[in-house]
Amino acid sequence: MQDQPALPAPAIQTIVQFAGGAPWRLELLHAHDHDMLFWITRGQGRAIVEGTRRGIGAHNALFLPAGTLYALDLGAQSFGLALTLPDGPALGFGRMARHLRIRDQQAQADLTAILDAMQRETARTAALQERALAAHAQLVAVWMHRQDVEPPATGNTAARRLVAAYCDLLVRRHRSGVSMAELADALGVTPTHLSRSCKNMCGLTAAEMQTQVSLHAARDLIETGTAPLSRIASHLGFGSAAYFSRFITQHTGKTPSALRHSRPAASKMPG
Known part of the structure; x- marks a missing residue:
């Protein structure tokens, strides 16, 4: 029998490392093409x-399947870990976003121990590291899967379903230039x-949510890559490079060129 292909290796980082020195990476609405656990x-x-x-506190776990629109704004004194899961379904993770408030001390210790072991494994050079991770x-x-799922505090209301559907459209169509x-x-x-409905559910209007998604996508391409700015503008559905430049300047206070030249060193490679 042939060996099964190796799974893509999960990656463990502190949340600060995951953000790469750029708080906007977490604070603006965005989605990943892989699962995440905070x-x-x-x-x-x-x-x-x-x-x-929703409020986030100590001993909270936030699981986000690929394609889940989210933003995370943590206080300056906060600390946590970010687990990137390139192939979450193959590893046994579900397809539903989950916010777990863990009150049981043994459950807290169990997850912390697993993630600490992953950090130690990452820090050393050893054979079969990807398989171990x-x-x-x-x-x-x-x-x-052992934790109880808490029902959403807001309930599964019509407004909640509508806003969730809007989030799904934003993820799938934010590059199309659609209004x-x-x-x-x-x-x-x-x-x-x-x-x-959006304002009631998350404190942002629908237009503000769309702006955040577009701004995150734009900053990511500007600050981590070398593609011409005009190409980025076209890729994200902006009608012209001039409009793209005005959009970036309005929301960051810097032109796209200035953003690219002032990016933190940690942001020059995708996180």
């Missing part, structure tokens, strides 16, 4: 997940109704 061990903050705002990640998946009004029409509601 484990907060100190401090507090706020998260927006699938359009619903995948095995640890599978233990994290088992740990998650917020067109997205509202695709959802069968008026822009005013959509914006009111």
